[in-house]
Amino acid sequence: MSTTFEKLMNGADGGLAVLQVLAENSFDSVLITDASTEGKIIYANKSFKKLTGHEPSEIIGKTPRILQGPGTDAKVIERLSVALKTGGKFEGKAINYKKDGTPFIMFWRVLPIKVGKKIIAWVAIQREGSAI
Ligand SMILES: Cc1cc2nc3c(=O)[nH]c(=O)nc-3n(C[C@H](O)[C@H](O)[C@H](O)COP(=O)(O)O)c2cc1C
Incomplete structure (x- = not known):
């Protein structure tokens, strides 16, 4: 029997299963x-480990500031701070640092999850x- 995306997402645990497969892969x-x-x-996927070298289990409970360092553009972080305070969206790039200290350019979006x-x-x- 065929289904629609809406039915799948709204069905018992269906939405959760879809999101888990998407996030993990x-x-x-x-x-x-x-x-x-x-x-x-509270969550990091396998690609976060590939990108930064941090094991998800090691960074649960910490903040993403662990990725920042001397080269991180304070103006970009300020723009993100404002988005966090006002419930807005953010998109930007800045220098971040991998677990071993290697700098790289991080492109990222931050969005609120609302109920x-x-x-x-x-x-x-x-x-x-x-x-760089
Ligand atoms: C979901 C989420 C992901 C974030 N990811 C990054 C990131 O990848 N790199 C980064 O430099 N900051 C990231 N941040 C920003 C910092 O966690 C922090 O919010 C930012 O530094 C502003 O706070 P501060 O002015 O107190 O440092 C992220 C924030 C949130 C909410």
């Missing part, structure tokens, strides 16, 4: 933080840009 890094201003990481009007978490979709 995405070529892009996916990072989810809690909704607090501190923004602790009704309430923001329950934030998600980032991230990938590496060309060499």
